Amino acid sequence: MAIQKPSHTFTKIHLKALHTNNFKILFALSFTVFINTFSFAQDIQKPTDSIKPTVKDSLVINAKDIIKSEAPAEKSQDTTATDSIKPKKETLEHIVKYKATDYTSFNQKKQKLYLYNEAEIDYGDINIKSGSITIDYSTNTVYAKGILDSIGEYSQAPIFTQGANIVEPDSIIFNTKSEKALIYNSKTEQSGGTVIAQITKKENDSVYFIHRGKYTTAEDLEDPEYYILLRKAKVVPGKKIVTGLANLFIYDVPTPIGLPFGFFPQSEKQTSGVIIPSFGEQNDRGYFLQNGGYYFAISDYVDLAVLGDYYTNGSYGLRLENTYAKRYKFRGNVGFRYENLITSERGFPDYGKSTVYNLRWSHSQDSKANPSSRFSASVNLGSSTYYRTSLNQVNSGAFLNNTLASSVSYSKTFEGEPSVNFSVTATHSQNTNTEQINMTLPTFQGNVSRIFPFAPKVGSKKGIIQNINLQYSVRGENRIQTTDSLFFKKEMFDDAKAGFQHTVPLSTNFKVFKHFSLSASTSLNEVWTFKTIDRYYDNVNDEVITETINGFDSFRTYNFSTSLGTTIYGMFNFKKEGENPKIHAIRHVIRPSISYNINPAFDKYYDTYEVVSADGLTTEDVEFTRFEQGLFGTPSKNFSSSMGISIANNFEAKVRDKDSTATEPKKIILLNNLNFSTSYNFAGDSLQWSPVRVSGGTQLFENKLSLNFGATLDPYALDNNNNRIDKFNIDNGGSLFRLTSANLTASYSLSGGKGDQKNDSESGAAIQENLRSGGRDDDLFGVSEDFSRFNEEKGDKEEEEPSEFYNFKIPWSLRLAYAVNYSNSRRQSEISSHSLMFSGDIELSPKWSVGASSGYDLKDKGFTYTQLRFERDLLSWRMNFSWVPFSARSSWNFFIGIKSNILKDLKYEKRRQPDQRL
Template structure:
C-alpha cells in the first residue's frame, strides 16, 4: 500500500484583503458568472404553435423514464472497452489516523507527524505509539515512544496485524512492501514470549529474528530463565525454527545448547514425541518409562502410545484414546500390558510374569437422546496388576482390592405403558482371591404401573383406587471364573442362565389420618436351564450331584403388609426475657410394623436315600433340583413373621452467631438412629431375630461424619458356642448379647474459610478410574511427567489467581482423618477384628513451598500402613516435585523438575529409584 499525498486532493487558495469595496464587486460578478454557466432554463414555446394536450404525460408510463438510459444522438464509439487499464488506486483501504496533541503535515518534506497517543488503522493493521511519522515519498511509517523531561520512555509502539501483536521500542514499516524492521520487540508466541533486539518482518506470516530470547516467565524484564536464540524464524501460529540455542538461568549460561531447535505453535491439539523419564530400580536395573508418541488423529479422538523398558529385559506398553463429540458423548479407552522379570535367569528366585489392565469409560449427553442411554465404566485385567506394576502412574492404586465394570444400554418407549428395556454387562473381581464374577449379559424389561380402578380425573383415593400392578422380567447369564481361565473358553463351562418374571400387586391408604398402610402380593416365576440331581453312592459313601441341562421352572408367591406413622416432638427452651443458645430440639420418630407370609413349596423338593455303613438303617434327605440357581430356590418352610422397626432423627435450633440473622440456625444432632428386628410366628424355636442397630451424624459444620452399627442377639450360646432357644437374660446374662459392632469416622480439617481446596485433583481422578478411593488417604498417582499428554490435548490447568506479594501470616493447611474399628463376638471370641487410623494432609509453608503425606496406623497389629510423602516447590516458570514411599513392596522415590509450559514440557529432569532397603 502507499499513502496518498495531501497535495493530490487539496488545493490551497490564498486571498489578500482589500481595503475598498472592489472585493464585494468582484465576488458578485464571479457568483453571477458561475450561476449562468451551471444553470439550465426551460425553453419558451414559440407563439402560434398549439400544444397537443391529448398526448400522454412522459411521467405516466409503465417504466419510469428515469430508468431508461439516455442514448446520445451521436454515433457510438465502436470500441466498447478502453484498451488502457485504469490506474490502480494508491490505497486499498481507508486510512484512519488520530493523535491527542497535534496532527501536522509538512508539504515540503511530504511527511505527516502524529504526536501523543497516536494511532493509525489500515485494513487489519494497527499501530499505536506516542510518536508516529509517515513519509509519503518512501511509503514508510516510523513509530516510537515519547521521552519525558526526566528521561522516562513511555507510550512504546504496539503493532497489531490480525491476531499477531508486537510490542517493540520502535518500528519502521513499509506500507508498499509490507515489510518492517522492529527494534527490541516483545511478542507472545503460544505459551511464551519472544524478546528480540532486531526483528525483520518479511510478510504477514514470516518473521526473522536476531539475538532473541524465548521464555515463559511472567517477569519479562528479569526472566528467571530463557532460551537464547542467535537466529530464528517465526511463522505465527505454526512454528518457530532456530539456529544455535542455549539455556540461560538468570542470565547465567548453562551447558545445555542445541545446534538447532523446533518449537511447534498451535492452539489446537498436535501430534508429537513424548520424551520418556529415566531412573533405576533395584530388581530390574535402569529403565525408561512413559515414552512414546501422541497422535492428534482428529478433533474428535486421539491416540497416545507409551512404552517402558528395563535393562533386565522387562518391558511394558500402553495405548490410550480419548474421544468426544459435543452434545453427544465422550469417553476414554486405555490398555496396559507389562512383562516383568525378577532377579536373573538361573537364580532360584528368578520369575517372569505378564499382567495387563483394560479401562474404558463412556458417558452420553442426556440431551442427545432422552429415550435411550448408553454408558460404560470398565476396569478389568490381571488381579495382581496394581500390586506388581512398576509404573509410577499406578502408585495410588497399589492397595486396590476390587476391580469392577459395568456396560449398560437402556431405552424407554413412549406410550401409555412406557415399556423400558435395558442390557447390562457387569464384572466384579477380587484381587486377593482372584475370583471373577460376570454377567454377560443381564436383560431387564418392565412396563409402567397400571392402576386399573383409578379414576381418569382427579387424585387416587382409597384402597381400591390405589391398587396397582407392574410387570418386570430379568434375565442373566452368570459366569464365575478365575484369572487362570479369564477370556478363555473354559470360563463358559460353568455358566448359569435363567429368567425371572415378577408381578407385584400393591396398594396403600390412610387410616385415621395419621397412619399409612401398604399391602402387596408378589408373584415370581423363574425359568432356568441348569438343574441338579442328587443321589447317594453307597460304595464311596458320598453324595453325587449331577448337572442336568434343559429348561425347567418354578413359581412362588408371598404377601406382606406394613403400618407406619410419624411422630413429632418439640422441646422448647425459650423463656420470656431470655435468649438461650439452644432454643429448641425436635425429635422425629417413625415407627412401623410389618407382617410377611411366605408359603412352603414342597412340590419342588425331591429326596434321596442315605444308607448307613452297616446297611441296616437308611434316611431320606430332601433337596430341590433348583439348588444353586442364579435366582435362588423355592423354600420348603412356611414362614409367617412380624417385623418391627424404629427410626429416629434429632434436630436443634440454635442462636445464630450472626447478630443480623432473623431466624435461628438449624443443626442436625442425629441424622438417623435405626432399630429393627422380626418375630417368626410360624417358627418353633429361635423365633426372634437379632436386633440390628445403625446410626450416623455429622458434627462441626458437617466436617466430621460418624457412622456406627451393632447387632444384639437375645439368645444365649451353649458350650459349643451354638445358639440355643433360651434367652440370654434367662441364662445369667444381660438382656442382649453384643455379637458385632462397628464404628467409622472421617474428619476434614482446614484453616481456610473456603474449605479444603483439592490440590491433588488429577491424582484422585486417576485413583477413581483405577477403582480406588476418591481421596488421597492411600496416596495418589505421582507420574509428574505424564501431564504432558494432557497439555498436548489442550487440557492445561486453569491459571490460579496471582498471589499477593505479601504472604499471609497464617500457614494454609488441611488434614483428613479416617478411623475404623470392628468388633466381633458371635462365638465368644470377644476380639477387635480390625482397628485402623488413616490420615492425609497438606501444608503450604509458603506461596512456593508445599508438603503432603498419606499414611495410616494399624492399631491392632501395631504398624504403619502404606505411606507416601510428597514435596512440591513452585519455581515460577518451573515446578519441582518429590514423592517418596519409604516402605512396603512398592517402596520407591521420584524426583522431577521441569518447565510448566506445554511447549517446553520436554525440558525437564526426572530421577526415579527404589528406596534403600537399609532405611
C-alpha cells in the first residue's frame, strides 16, 4: 500500500491537470514541489543484496502499470443527447511563462509567486521585464517594480510591452483577468513623440487614461527642454491623443501658448490633415497667409498637398505638390504653382495686375523595373517671369535662373546581334530674358548597333578589312519656336517644322608603321523635309517674295575623312642613386593627330532668281536653295578640302611623399590637359588658316582648386576698319599670333575643423529645391527660405566629450568661384566680364552656425545677390534667420519651430518680403 498510494495520487494529479482551475493548479504545483523537495531531501540507501523471487508476486504492482491501467478509456459521443450547459470560461486564457536570475519563490499560503533580478513574464502578447515581479494568483494581479543595486541606485525599472506599444514606468500593477493596469511615472513613445505621465490607467489594449502627462519630442526625457502639459488625456495608441486643457512649458516654465482642448493624431502611416499657414506682412500687399492648405494621404503610393497664399490687397497664389512612388518600379513628383499678383489699388496710376505660373514634373524609373526600356521626365516650364516676380520665399534660390528646360523621354532596346534601340523625346528650352521658347514635340531617334561584316567569328579583328564597320541611325523632329504670349495656343503650331535625317557611317582603322593609328570613314546622309520654299523677284512691288511649299522633298549628301594619330611618352628623371629629391620625375604625354576632310559641293540643289537693279537695266542672279528653312541644315554648295591639326598634352609628376613610412613616391597631376588645334582649308581662296584654339585645365591642392582656361590666337591681321585681311599678322608688323579672346575660370573649396567631410552638393532639401527649379547644386546663389518646409530633424550627431579647454578647431567651409573673360577680336582689348562668387559656413559652436552667399562684380564694381543665414539648434527646436541686406530683393525671414514632423506646425515665423517689381 505504501507503493500504491503515491501512484494513485500522481494519477489524479495527471487527470486534474486537464482542467484549467487556478486554485487546483497552484495546489498541484505546490504539492508536486513539496513531494520532489521531500524526496530529494532523503538519503538514498545503498542497494543491498536481496533474494529475488522466482515467481512473480501478485501483490506487487508496478506504478507504471497502475497509471496505464487506470487511464480513462475513450468514450464515444452520445448522438442522442448533448450537454446544453456551456463550459465555464477559463480564468487564464494564455500560458504564463516566467523566469528570473536570482530566485523564483512561491508562497502557497498567500498564493503569490516572487521573481527577483532580471525577472520576466510572458502572458499572450504581454511581456513584462523588471527587477522584481510579484504574481498574486488570488487576485490575478501582477506587480512589477525595480530594485536597488549595491550602491543604492534604482535600477531594472519595469518595461511593459503589449504588441507594438512599449511603456517604461517606475512600477506597474497589472490584472491578468481584466488586462487593466495602473502605471506609475511611465514613458510611452507615440509616433515620434513621448508621453511622460505620473499616473496612467490602462483600460484595455487600445485605451489609456493619463493624469498630468507631458507630451514632448525631446531626446532628454529626464529633463526635457519643452513639453505640452496634458492635465487629463485619453490615449489611443497608434491613433490619437485627446486632451483637455493643455499648454506649452519650456524648461518647466509655463507659457501662455495653450488650448482648452487638443487633438494629436498618432499614426504610423501617413494621414490627411490641415497644413497650418505662416503669416506676415508685405509692403504693398498688406497682411498675408502663406503656405497653408490641406494634405491628402491618397494611398501608400500617392499623396497630394494643396497649398495657398492670400494677401489682403487681393493677390493670391495656389500650389499643388504631388509625390508618388512604387518600390522597385518608379518614383516622381509633380508640382504646379499659380500666382495672381496685384500691385497698389485699383484706380491709382501705379496699379498693376499679372498672373504667373510654373509646372514641374520629375519622374525616374528604377533600373530593376525593366532593363530593356526606360521612361524618365524632367519638366520645368511656365512664365518666364515666374521666379523673378513670385512672392513665395520658396523660390528665393531660383530667381537668378535664365533658362527653363524640360525633357520627357522613352527608350526601348531590342537585344540581339546587332541590337536595335529607339527613343522618343519631347524637349523644351525657354529663355527667361528674351521669353523665346524652343520645343520638339517629339524627337524620334533610332539606331542599329555597329556591325563588322568581315570580322572573324572568333578571335580579334586585324587589318583594314576586318575592322570595316557600319551603323545606321535615324532622327526625326517636329520643332516649334514660339514665345510666352503664344504658349499653349494654336498659333504656336503655325510655324512648326518637321523632318527626318538618315545617317549611315562607314569606317575602319588599322596600324601603320607599328606606332601610328590610321582611321578612315565616310558618311552617307539623307534628309527628308515636308516644307520647302520658292523665291522670286516681284518687279511690280520691287521686293523678293518667298513662298512656302507644303510637300515631301529630300536631299542626299556624303563626305570623307581620315585621321592619323599616335602617342608619345616622355620621362624626365631627377632622382639619382642614393638620393631622395623632392621631385623624382616628370612625365609628359603627347597625342598629336592630323586629319583630312573632303566635303563635295552639292550645287544641284541650288536655284537662282533674277533681281533688277535700281536703274532697271541690269539684272543680278541670286542663288538660293529650297531647303533653306529645313531642320537639318542645307546641302553645301562649296567644295571643301581641309586639314585639321591637334596636339593634346598631359603632364604628371612623381614627388616625395610627406608620409615618411611610404615606400613609393606620390603621383600628382600638373596639367590634366593642354590642347592646341587649328585647321587649313585647301579649297579656300583666302584666310585659309583657322585661328589656333588653346584650352587646358588642372586641379591643385588635392583637387580642391580647379582651374580651366582657354584662348583664341588669330594668325591674320586687321585692317584700319578692324576687319580680318588675308595677310599674316607678323607680316603686318605684329606678333606671330594676335590674341582675340581668352577666359579663365577657377573654383576652390576649403574646409577646416570638423567640417572636412561635409558634402555641399548634398546639403539638404533646400539644394534639391534649387535643382528642381533649374538652379545650381550649391548655395552660391542662395537657397530657399522656406524653413518650415525643410524642418526635418537632422541625423544623429556623435556625442562629444566636454573639454575643459576651448576647442579652437571651429568647423568651417568656404566655396569660391572666379571667372574672367577677355575680348580683343576688333582691337577693343577689354575685359568683357569679371566676377567673383563665394559662399561659406562657420559652425561657431555645436549648436550655432552662420552662412553667407554673395559675389562681387569686379568690372561694374558692385556686389551681386547676397544672402546671410543664421541657424541655432535648440535641441528639439530649430531657429533660422535669413537676410538679404540690399538689392531689389532686400528682405529678411525669421523662423523658430519644433523639428519633429508631428508638431512642425507649432512654430513662429516673421518676415519682411521684397517689394514687387513688374
